[in-house]
Amino acid sequence: xxxxxxxxxxxxxxxxxxxxxxxxxxxxxxxxxxxxxxxxxxxxxxxxxxxxxxxxxxxxxxxxxxxxxxxxxxxxxxxxxxxxxxxxxxxxxxxxxxxxxxxxxxxxxxxxxxxxxxxxxxxxxxxxxxxxxxxxxxxxxxxxxxxxxxxxxxxxxxxxxxxxxxxxxxxxxxxxxxxxxxxxxxxxxxxxxxxxxxxxxxxxxxxxxxxxxxxxxxxxxxxxxxxxxxxxxxxxxxxxxxxxxxxxxxxxxxxxxxxxxxxxxxxxxxxxxxxxxxxxxx
Amino acid sequence: xxxxxxxxxxxxxxxxxxxxxxxxxxxxxxxxxxxxxxxxxxxxxxxxxxxxxxxxxxxxxxxxxxxxxxxxxxxxxxxxxxxxxxxxxxxxxxxxxxxxxxxxxxxxxxxxxxxxxxxxxxxxxxxxxxxxxxxxxxxxxxxxxxxxxxxxxxxxxxxxxxxxxxxxxxxxxxxxxxxxxxxxxxxxxxxxxxxxxxxxxxxxxxxxxxxxxxxxxxxxxxxxxxxxxxxxxxxxxxxxxxxxxxxxxxxxxxxxxxxxxxxxxxxxxxxxxxxxxxxxxxxxxxxxxxxxxxxxx
Amino acid sequence: xxxxxxxxxxxxxxxxxxxxxxxxxxxxxxxxxxxxxxxxxxxxxxxxxxxxxxxxxxxxxxxxxxxxxxxxxxxxxxxxxxxxxxxxxxxxxxxxxxxxxxxxxxxxxxxxxxxxxxxxxxxxxxxxxxxxxxxxxxxxxxxxxxxxxxxxxxxxxxxxxxxxxxxxxxxxxxxxxxxxxxxxxxxxxxxxxxxxxxxxxxxxxxxxxxxxxxxxxxxxxxxxxxxxxxxxxxxxxxxxxxxxxxxxxxxx
Numbered sequence: 001x002x003x004x005x006x007x008x009x010x011x012x013x014x015x016x017x018x019x020x021x022x023x024x025x026x027x028x029x030x031x032x033x034x035x036x037x038x039x040x041x042x043x044x045x046x047x048x049x050x051x052x053x054x055x056x057x058x059x060x061x062x063x064x065x066x067x068x069x070x071x072x073x074x075x076x077x078x079x080x081x082x083x084x085x086x087x088x089x090x091x092x093x094x095x096x097x098x099x100x101x102x103x104x105x106x107x108x109x110x111x112x113x114x115x116x117x118x119x120x121x122x123x124x125x126x127x128x129x130x131x132x133x134x135x136x137x138x139x140x141x142x143x144x145x146x147x148x149x150x151x152x153x154x155x156x157x158x159x160x161x162x163x164x165x166x167x168x169x170x171x172x173x174x175x176x177x178x179x180x181x182x183x184x185x186x187x188x189x190x191x192x193x194x195x196x197x198x199x200x201x202x203x204x205x206x207x208x209x210x211x212x213x214x215x216x217x218x219x220x221x222x223x224x225x226x227x228x229x230x231x232x233x234x235x236x237x238x239x240x241x242x243x244x245x246x247x248x249x250x251x252x253x254x255x256x257x258x259x260x261x262x263x264x265x266x267x268x269x270x271x272x273x274x275x276x277x278x279x280x281x282x
Numbered sequence: 283x284x285x286x287x288x289x290x291x292x293x294x295x296x297x298x299x300x301x302x303x304x305x306x307x308x309x310x311x312x313x314x315x316x317x318x319x320x321x322x323x324x325x326x327x328x329x330x331x332x333x334x335x336x337x338x339x340x341x342x343x344x345x346x347x348x349x350x351x352x353x354x355x356x357x358x359x360x361x362x363x364x365x366x367x368x369x370x371x372x373x374x375x376x377x378x379x380x381x382x383x384x385x386x387x388x389x390x391x392x393x394x395x396x397x398x399x400x401x402x403x404x405x406x407x408x409x410x411x412x413x414x415x416x417x418x419x420x421x422x423x424x425x426x427x428x429x430x431x432x433x434x435x436x437x438x439x440x441x442x443x444x445x446x447x448x449x450x451x452x453x454x455x456x457x458x459x460x461x462x463x464x465x466x467x468x469x470x471x472x473x474x475x476x477x478x479x480x481x482x483x484x485x486x487x488x489x490x491x492x493x494x495x496x497x498x499x500x501x502x503x504x505x506x507x508x509x510x511x512x513x514x515x516x517x518x519x520x521x522x523x524x525x526x527x528x529x530x531x532x533x534x535x536x537x538x539x540x541x542x543x544x545x546x547x548x549x550x551x552x553x554x555x556x557x558x559x560x561x562x563x564x565x566x567x568x569x570x571x572x573x574x575x576x577x578x579x
Numbered sequence: 580x581x582x583x584x585x586x587x588x589x590x591x592x593x594x595x596x597x598x599x600x601x602x603x604x605x606x607x608x609x610x611x612x613x614x615x616x617x618x619x620x621x622x623x624x625x626x627x628x629x630x631x632x633x634x635x636x637x638x639x640x641x642x643x644x645x646x647x648x649x650x651x652x653x654x655x656x657x658x659x660x661x662x663x664x665x666x667x668x669x670x671x672x673x674x675x676x677x678x679x680x681x682x683x684x685x686x687x688x689x690x691x692x693x694x695x696x697x698x699x700x701x702x703x704x705x706x707x708x709x710x711x712x713x714x715x716x717x718x719x720x721x722x723x724x725x726x727x728x729x730x731x732x733x734x735x736x737x738x739x740x741x742x743x744x745x746x747x748x749x750x751x752x753x754x755x756x757x758x759x760x761x762x763x764x765x766x767x768x769x770x771x772x773x774x775x776x777x778x779x780x781x782x783x784x785x786x787x788x789x790x791x792x793x794x795x796x797x798x799x800x801x802x803x804x805x806x807x808x809x810x811x812x813x814x815x816x817x818x819x820x821x822x823x824x825x826x827x828x829x830x831x
Contacts, residue, residue, distance in 0.1 A: 006475035013376035016369045030410045081302045088299035095638040112565040114503025116530045120554040168675040173665030175292040187678040205400025208505040232402040254406040278678045278724040
């Protein structure tokens with residue numbers, strides 16, 4: 001009897017792992033098979049022309065460029081805020097363990113807040129100060145939204161550095177800053193790069209936070225104060241169209257976004273091996 | 283000498299760090315406060331219980347009963363977690379207790395990519411696969427007719443979306459069960475399966491519960507994917523084959539045009555506030571029980 | 580002693596509620612090797628790390644009393660932490676090379692102590708690596724990562740790096756405990772050569788090592804200094820009962 005139960009559950013476990021792996025391939029397969037036929041050079045190299053939304057000529061270059069601008073800007077902004085905090089939590093403030101753990105707790109809570117809430121929050125701030133939807137507003141919103149993700153991702157890596165390494169730099173007379181940037185960042189370079197790319201992936205894939213803050217336009221934004229189109233919204237809006245060609249293009253855009261995300265994940269793996277050269281293994 | 287370049291640099295970077303920390307901490311309070319202030323006008327019009335427990339949603343005549351949205355959100359979240367949690371638990375037990383370590387390293391990229399796929403992609407996938415599946419296969423099997431844009435479809439898409447999220451936490455929790463504990467049980471003559479059932483799972487139960495709690499809060503706040511497949515009809519759903527209209531979708535669909543209707547925007551802000559509070563609540567409980575678990579192990 | 584390098588007076592140290600160091604009074608002589616011995620957990624390492632204020636980086640540490648180096652207070656001052664640490668470098672239990680090349684590990688020490696001229700770096704690095712008897716082994720692979728060295732070589736690299744910031748004092752926390760016998764011997768030999776120019780304070784739990792290289796010995800027990808004296812006196816004629824017991828191996 002006991003034996004039967006174990007075999008039953010083991011089969012279920014196998015099944016669960018297979019299902020999860022299968023789901024990933026199913027998702028990628030269905031996105032590719034649905035989107036590949038409409039993906040063309042025209043789509044990625046042109047902005048929408050007149051009549052594009054009725055199935056006429058044009059592409060989604062506006063959304064591709066907009067998304068790249070947006071997530072590059074947001075990643076840079078978030079990195080600028082996150083790096084010193086993550087370093088400080090592990091060096092400068094390391095001895096105030098309760099404070100650091102409290103901070104970790106708040107960051108985890110912020111991580112859990114859905115992006116639509118960030119979007120709504122940012123939009124109401126924008127109304128208060130009378131700002132209009134723009135690339136800048138989107139960058140700030142998405143940047144703020146990925147800060148907790150980035151800090152915690154880097155923090156988890158910095159946490160693993162043995163105390164002796166930072167101590168040996170400090171006992172040479174290095175300042176906290178020198179120890180942080182010269183030693184910790186170097187030692188954890190792969191982890192820092194991973195955190196950056198994680199943030200970038202989140203930024204480029206997010207739709208709910210940019211929905212009200214970044215706006216949408218058929219043009220490539222020329223400055224930070226102009227609205228910008230983004231890929232997720234391009235997909236979302238085009239799918240809502242009753243015209244078959246436009247919906248087909250939405251699937252193609254989805255394929256493109258999926259490829260970008262897969263590319264990021266491959267780059268992450270390659271880069272994190274590359275930066276390993278001078279790393280000390282403990 | 284005292285103000286050498288190095289020390290000024292050190293001081294500046296300390297301020298830079300403090301500014302970052304202040305930003306994070308203030309932001310946290312600020313989100314809650316701003317949402318509350320913006321939502322408060324609607325309180326003066328209607329009592330909180332009217333808003334939360336009435337299904338009378340007529341923004342044009344100033345009625346903001348949100349029951350339909352809340353019930354939709356609850357249904358969808360429940361379906362997602364009910365499907366996803368057992369799958370994750372089984373997979374996590376297998377990967378940490380039975381399988382070769384190499385399988386776990388092979389699975390890690392699978393989990394990472396699933397976690398990295400944007401919500402809109404899950405939505406597209408839902409439209410391509412899940413919606414027809416529900417309308418052509420599941421619904422007829424239950425003798426119902428639907429176009430596929432239903433509570434069930436949203437729940438299924440969401441179930442897949444939260445798998446990587448819950449699985450990662452569960453793997454971490456189960457991995458932290460000390461080997462000595464397992465060995466102690468095995469040396470008492472328990473079989474490996476009994477050991478897993480009565481020792482490993484029991485010991486890590488708070489962690490597993492937390493993972494599920496975090497999954498709930500993730501599912502509750504998910505927007506675009508759900509919006510794309512849930513159907514979005516303002517009516518309290520009676521069964522899972524009817525369309526639903528979850529809270530995040532309500533916000534996303536209406537935020538642009540709400541300015542013209544009085545109080546509409548503060549009702550939407552209330553929806554955002556409800557999301558915020560629910561998510562923080564689940565996170566708070568789950569995170570603190572994980573912390574307690576870490577302290578003991 | 581008329582010219583102590585380090586003078587410790589009434590030093591008390593608590594970590595949270597634990598009393599780790601109790602009323603320490605010591606005068607450590609210049610340009611000699613002073614060895615701290617005692618059973619594990621007696622506060623040897625903490626005492627060592629208090630001298631260059633590394634204890635500042637631990638949570639819940641409170642201290643009172645005074646430590647002076649060359650008559651300058653180091654314990655009760657907020658300024659010049661980096662200067663204090665450059666004056667008294669630490670060699671830790673196991674080597675912690677920095678995540679950079681062999682050359683840059685040593686150059687790092689030079690750079691943060693203010694020598695930035697590129698052209699001057701190379702001969703200085705060579706000189707320091709020679710001082711640590713490492714030059715011959717690494718001269719052809721200076722740009723390799725420090726992690727590629729053996730543990731024994733890494734510890735000598737850490738010594739060279741420590742010397743680069745031009746310290747007066749070398750604090751060593753069981754510096755040979757992770758090393759093989761030959762590398763240990765190399766470090767001991769180095770210490771004896773260096774003791775003419777540097778004040779060396781070393782923690783060890785190996786009695787024979789203390790006998791081999793110590794000029795002065797401090798015996799600690801449960802946070803207190805039980806006995807302090809010249810190595811000759813200490814080993815041949817211990818005064819305190821606990822010292823005698825320790826030397827005869829009772830505590831191990």
